[in-house]
Amino acid sequence: xxxxxxxxxxxxxxxxxxxxxxxxxxxxxxxxxxxxxxxxxxxxxxxxxxxxxxxxxxxxxxxxxxxxxxxxxxxxxxxxxxxxxxxxxxxxxxxxxxxxxxxxxxxxxxxxxxxxxxxxxxxxxxxxxxxxxxxxxxxxxxxxxxxxxxxxxxxxxxxxxxxxxxxxxxxxxxxxxxxxxxxxxxxxxxxxxxxxxxxxxxxxxxxxxxxxxxxxxxxxxxxxxxxxxxxxxxxxxxxxxxxxxxxxxxxxxxxxxxxxxxxxxxxxxxxxxxxxxxxxxxxxxxxxxxxxxxx
Amino acid sequence: xxxxxxxxxxxxxxxxxxxxxxxxxxxxxxxxxxxxxxxxxxxxxxxxxxxxxxxxxxxxxxxxxxxxxxxxxxxxxxxxxxxxxxxxxxxxxxxxxxxxxxxxxxxxxxxxxxxxxxxxxxxxxxxxxxxxxxxxxxxxxxxxxxxxxxxxxxxxxxxxxxxxxxxxxxxxxxxxxxxxxxxxxxxxxxxxxxxxxxxxxxxxxxxxxxxxxxxxxxxxxxxxxxxxxxxx
Amino acid sequence: xxxxxxxxxxxxxxxxxxxxxxxxxxxxxxxxxxxxxxxxxxxxxxxxxxxxxxxxxxxxxxxxxxxxxxxxxxxxxxxxxxxxxxxxxxxxxxxxxxxxxxxxxxxxxxxxxxxxxxxxxxxxxxxxx
Numbered sequence: 001x002x003x004x005x006x007x008x009x010x011x012x013x014x015x016x017x018x019x020x021x022x023x024x025x026x027x028x029x030x031x032x033x034x035x036x037x038x039x040x041x042x043x044x045x046x047x048x049x050x051x052x053x054x055x056x057x058x059x060x061x062x063x064x065x066x067x068x069x070x071x072x073x074x075x076x077x078x079x080x081x082x083x084x085x086x087x088x089x090x091x092x093x094x095x096x097x098x099x100x101x102x103x104x105x106x107x108x109x110x111x112x113x114x115x116x117x118x119x120x121x122x123x124x125x126x127x128x129x130x131x132x133x134x135x136x137x138x139x140x141x142x143x144x145x146x147x148x149x150x151x152x153x154x155x156x157x158x159x160x161x162x163x164x165x166x167x168x169x170x171x172x173x174x175x176x177x178x179x180x181x182x183x184x185x186x187x188x189x190x191x192x193x194x195x196x197x198x199x200x201x202x203x204x205x206x207x208x209x210x211x212x213x214x215x216x217x218x219x220x221x222x223x224x225x226x227x228x229x230x231x232x233x234x235x236x237x238x239x240x241x242x243x244x245x246x247x248x249x250x251x252x253x254x255x256x257x258x259x260x261x262x263x264x265x266x267x268x269x270x271x272x273x274x275x276x277x278x279x280x281x282x283x284x285x286x287x288x289x290x291x292x293x294x295x
Numbered sequence: 296x297x298x299x300x301x302x303x304x305x306x307x308x309x310x311x312x313x314x315x316x317x318x319x320x321x322x323x324x325x326x327x328x329x330x331x332x333x334x335x336x337x338x339x340x341x342x343x344x345x346x347x348x349x350x351x352x353x354x355x356x357x358x359x360x361x362x363x364x365x366x367x368x369x370x371x372x373x374x375x376x377x378x379x380x381x382x383x384x385x386x387x388x389x390x391x392x393x394x395x396x397x398x399x400x401x402x403x404x405x406x407x408x409x410x411x412x413x414x415x416x417x418x419x420x421x422x423x424x425x426x427x428x429x430x431x432x433x434x435x436x437x438x439x440x441x442x443x444x445x446x447x448x449x450x451x452x453x454x455x456x457x458x459x460x461x462x463x464x465x466x467x468x469x470x471x472x473x474x475x476x477x478x479x480x481x482x483x484x485x486x487x488x489x490x491x492x493x494x495x496x497x498x499x500x501x502x503x504x505x506x507x508x509x510x511x512x513x514x515x516x517x518x519x520x521x522x523x524x525x526x527x
Numbered sequence: 528x529x530x531x532x533x534x535x536x537x538x539x540x541x542x543x544x545x546x547x548x549x550x551x552x553x554x555x556x557x558x559x560x561x562x563x564x565x566x567x568x569x570x571x572x573x574x575x576x577x578x579x580x581x582x583x584x585x586x587x588x589x590x591x592x593x594x595x596x597x598x599x600x601x602x603x604x605x606x607x608x609x610x611x612x613x614x615x616x617x618x619x620x621x622x623x624x625x626x627x628x629x630x631x632x633x634x635x636x637x638x639x640x641x642x643x644x645x646x647x648x649x650x651x652x653x654x655x656x
Contacts, residue, residue, distance in 0.1 A: 085387035103395030
């Protein structure tokens with residue numbers, strides 16, 4: 001399987017935080033979610049991959065052959081977008097269109113106008129232009145998305161795109177992801193970060209979990225759903241079940257948590273029910289374990 | 296690491312970062328600064344005129360250094376406002392700019408274009424003030440000499456402020472910029488006054504220094520920025 | 528495009544979505560609704576229509592492929608294989624025999640006799656109609 005990005009040992013050292021070494025893959029033709037709590041290093045990793053921040057060491061191989069992010073060929077292929085403050089706040093749609101056209105070779109003004117209409121934003125060619133600062137956070141995000149989707153890119157990299165969107169808009173975002181991937185069947189990929197995967201599960205194919213600047217688990221969602229199981233039981237059996245589980249939450253009457261599927265038989269002996277976890281449940285289990293390990 | 300070369304022109308780089316080409320920049324800033332100068336003088340005429348009448352006020356303003364000072368001050372404020380433009384990574388747009396074509400080379404071209412725009416602003420503005428002085432509306436006390444001297448020192452100050460750009464704290468940097476412009480601007484006015492408007496060797500030397508300082512400080516500023524603030 | 532017009536998936540079902548898709552497509556192939564040589568919808572197109580992730584449709588197709596029902600043609604997508612009806616019938620017969628053997632094994636452990644098992648079978652058969 002081809003990879004859109006192969007991350008080989010990327011490391012970024014800050015005064016009080018170190019990212020890495022990161023070894024991971026962003027498979028080609030799919031939507032990959034970078035899942036982790038705030039401060040896990042998701043934004044730092046994305047910044048390094050897109051050339052926003054320099055790295056301390058390591059390498060990333062893009063599309064199987066390109067390695068230098070500071071090259072126009074690669075910059076044109078990657079559609080990067082952050083979630084807040086992506087453009088200066090006094091910019092209007094008109095200025096955004098002009099700057100996007102100057103900043104990249106593949107910006108399509110017609111497509112931009114279409115997307116603005118579709119996202120219920122103003123016309124980029126209207127006489128009266130509104131500054132970004134006057135828009136709600138949701139509309140700001142829609143503007144950023146319209147700008148980056150109006151480019152003909154091969155890899156979309158979005159840093160927390162869902163954070164300022166309401167559930168309906170997040171659902172729309174999932175549709176946009178599928179549309180993007182479908183347009184160049186198999187040649188386009190998406191990487192997006194989130195600290196809440198709940199309503200973007202249905203557009204996620206591959207997941208990379210991060211905590212404390214490290215990757216703690218990664219894989220295709222369907223494979224992860226076979227590797228782990230969700231376990232429920234009565235609280236009196238919690239202590240017996242815990243050693244076989246990754247992590248679990250116990251309340252007054254019951255407990256629930258994630259375990260490796262290979263421990264299923266063992267766990268069923270403690271009067272538990274097991275089922276296939278959702279990506280959300282998996283995230284909670286895996287990230288909770290990382291948190292407990294880090295203490 | 297290979298440094299990416301930008302395919303944009305200087306003016307395009309400026310337009311990418313600010314929405315305005317060099318021409319637009321100059322076209323927007325010169326009239327505004329010039330009108331500010333005219334408005335300042337008119338206000339002062341009225342203020343002083345309240346005491347002794349407009350004619351007396353006019354005499355006082357034009358025969359003293361007041362009009363020269365205002366020429367310098369309004370220009371200074373205009374340039375200082377432009378120089379507050381900054382594109383740090385953490386500010387809105389910071390990340391976007393760092394992912395565009397040409398990377399840091401585009402940034403370098405933008406900075407050069409910005410300096411060109413500022414210097415053009417100074418020259419055109421002071422020319423406009425000179426014309427107003429020459430046709431007798433608001434004469435300056437040292438006419439041509441004052442204009443040239445102020446222009447030289449303000450452009451030199453632009454060069455000195457390139458060094459000040461290395462100050463990381465935004466407020467400290469803006470205040471330093473303003474301070475440097477005022478100090479150099481005053482020296483410009485006073486040095487013309489001292490020789491009654493007939494500029495000589497001193498000003499020639501300062502002009503030559505300016506031509507040297509501006510590009511050198513610009514280059515050093517860019518190197519420092521690249522090392523410490525572009526992609527940290 | 529054939530096939531995906533009446534695919535229904537239930538998000539909250541206990542059956543994994545890829546299995547729901549595979550089962551429904553399998554039925555369409557076995558009943559002849561999808562004929563030999565027919566193309567399946569592209570995995571990304573189907574994912575878009577059903578509002579699910581690409582990996583899910585891919586897994587569904589891979590399962591069908593491993594059962595010999597479809598074949599992936601490089602660059603062109605998945606196509607329905609000609610189904611050997613007799614071989615399929617044999618395959619299904621084998622599955623029935625295995626399921627019945629498992630049931631008999633469990634019945635013996637539970638101490639059930641043949642009549643009880645037959646009764647249960649009839650009841651379940653009726654319920655399933």
